Amino acid sequence: MIKAQNDRSIQGVKVARAAPAINHLLYADDVLMFFKATKNSCAVVHNIVQKFGTMTGLWMNHQKSEIQFSPNISHHGGNILAKIINCRHVDHLSKYLGGFIDGPNTARRNASLILDNMQKKLAGWKAKLLSQAARTTLIKAVVSAIPIYHLQHTWLNRSQANKCDATMRKFFWGQWEETKAPPMISWTRLCAQKREGGLGFRQMSKLSEALLAKQGWRILTLERSLVSQIFMGKYRSSVENYNLTPKTSASPLWKKICQASKIVTEHMGWRVGNGEKINLYDSKWIPPDSHNHNFTTLGELMIPGGYWDREKVNQVYTGRNRSFILDTVVSRTQVEDKRIWTLTCNGEFNVKKAYQVLSTEIPRQRQYSCKWNRLWQLPLPQKIIHFWWKNLNAGLPLRDTLVRRGYKIPTTCPFGCDTPETEIHIFKQCQFAKRVWFASRWNIRTEHIGNQSMSNWIRQLLNDGHPAGQNHYHNLILPLLTICWSIYTQRNEILFQQGKADVMECLHRAYRVLDALQHTKTLPTQDPFFKCDIPRRQRRDVDRLEDPHSHHLNLFCQWTQDSVKRKKVFGIFRQHTDNPQPVCYLVTDWDQDKRLGLLRNIRNFLQSYGTESSTSITINIPDTLIANFMASNSIVNISHVTTTIARRGLSLPGL
Structure with missing residues (x-):
């Protein structure tokens, strides 16, 4: 296609005079072609496609291929040209990778598609x-990831984003057709990060803005990319001093990119290279303290070789700015200056970081402050962790709370008390709760806790940590969290499943969880499997390989197979007196090729030992082809390693 355009056999499409001509775009398994609608151009394109199919065996699917013409071509003329290429003539292109790329209101249709x-x-x-x-x-893993691809090239307005958020919110709170569970915690709070007291859900409006900001970053920084050349070729006049101001006649996509790129332009900076791109009066660079000079770029203040010219720097900067400039590292390899995003360590734009900045929540009241990471790290089932997350956020649907929200229900405690059901009552002051705490293994009297509620006590424990030790901390907080959860579960069974206020049932439910945790801790003493450490690659085993009285290491390779476990084992051994010592093992699947397995094991050995030792090594290989090949070819330029053909009949020790 490029050669045909250079020969002027076809003519690509330009979106602006300063933009490059485009005649094709290659995707994963599709091709978009753009050319002038003439019979000669269609014939050339048809010949190119046929020639490509002849050479590669990949032919155009005429049933799925489509051609669209501009309004300047009549319908009859379009049909004639479509017959030359042998594909369907359509008014609008079909969906690509599940999204609309052509037609009216593509953004609105893609938003409906996402929903x-x-x-x-x-x-x-x-x-x-x-x-x-x-x-x-x-x-978090599935639903919020659905719109990510489409939001790379489209956007959601506020109404559409709110509908997506409402869909996830209703699913989380269990609000389907016949049931309407009350949302006890705001969606903004749910979308906060977990360390800030939320669940880490994504707000679609902020996610859409962050993904569009990424496109703005690519357009502004990747000047050689096609997307940057096209947009800057058409809308360069809209970019002035890092401010993106679209004209009224600009495309809707460019307007949205300009609107979302604020987070990019506000945090842009420079990484100094050779200084040729950085203007001294650039708004993203340190402004000169003195204007009595003729320098225009930062590179003019440098000496060839990557050093600052102190005399020139003194002419432009003074005081703290001068010290900062002289302390800045300059490239000694003439690397070009690079625009960076100052919110990340590596200077590259990051969608996750942009989303975090855009969705920064206003700090909550002090009563909800807590070291949330300690809650999420507790070794408890997630249902208990989520229960306490809701309780610490004042999100339990207790009767007193629901009445204050307008629900017309009784406020009395479900366990038979005449007192309104509040958080401090159900977990501490209720007679049923008192019996549960006192009958537990720890014989807790709630009167000794003080005037604070159970949630405040847990919050205090999470904030204070474990000054008395990790074991004491877990032995205290885990039973408290589990028994409170069991009391609340018993309360729900009374309300919705006609349960009874059974103290022992409540305690046994909590004991099952705590005993399971205790059993998990004792597993390493019961089963050797759980004693296994995380496999780590040993770079060098000195005790096994090196002999202080020997300057030569003689090794031999062998392999065996286990027909029961369907495994093959390749080993490298050192002949030590009468007993071979294993040096390196490789366990593979049954279908592993023998020669390839031997080579892989030798490579692993050389990577971990052979390249770091000055001792001469001889590897005896029980395969003539491999031994001759390795002997005649350099083994990664390691001069102290030689290979020989091993004698037959060696067995793999230990198997």
């Missing part, structure tokens, strides 16, 4: 059978 996909995905799950912790995982 439909989210609703279909949620409808396919048996949400009623999932706990809130499980629904949280599905939302």
